[in-house]
Amino acid sequence: MISFRTRTATVRINLDECVAPDCGFACVKACRLYGRGVLKIEKGKPAMAVTEEEAERIDNECLACEIHCYWYGSGAVSVIVPMEVPP
Ligand code: SF4
Numbered sequence: 001m002i003s004f005r006t007r008t009a010t011v012r013i014n015l016d017e018c019v020a021p022d023c024g025f026a027c028v029k030a031c032r033l034y035g036r037g038v039l040k041i042e043k044g045k046p047a048m049a050v051t052e053e054e055a056e057r058i059d060n061e062c063l064a065c066e067i068h069c070y071w072y073g074s075g076a077v078s079v080i081v082p083m084e085v086p087p
Contacts, residue, residue: 004038004052006059009081013046013065020045023073030064039065 002013013027021044028046031039036058040049048055061079069077 002046002048004048004055004059006056006061009061009079011055011059011065012078012080013069014076014078015045017074017076018045019074019076023069026068026072027065027077030068034062034064036060 001015002011004011020041025041025046028039028041031037038048038050038055038059039046041047050058063079066077066079069075
């Protein structure tokens with residue numbers, strides 16, 4: 001499991017559900033295209049390209065990793081955004 005915080009959310013990548021390379025590493029490509037390149041390919045799976053501290057600082061929370069894994073992969077990526085529910 002990869003898990004890291006962004007400014008307002010938490011990104012989780014369940015490597016047990018990851019089907020790389022069949023997906024073409026959609027999450028990594030999406031992060032490079034729409035995000036800030038916090039993911040890389042390592043030993044045939046997605047991995048952190050930066051430290052957790054750096055990811056929290058630079059991640060632009062574009063959600064592209066989750067969407068592209070849903071479209072081309074296995075739905076292994078979750079971006080958890082806490083919601084404030086008014087009383
Ligand atoms: S897009 Fe999903 S299935 Fe593909 S490498 Fe990323 S986490 Fe794994």
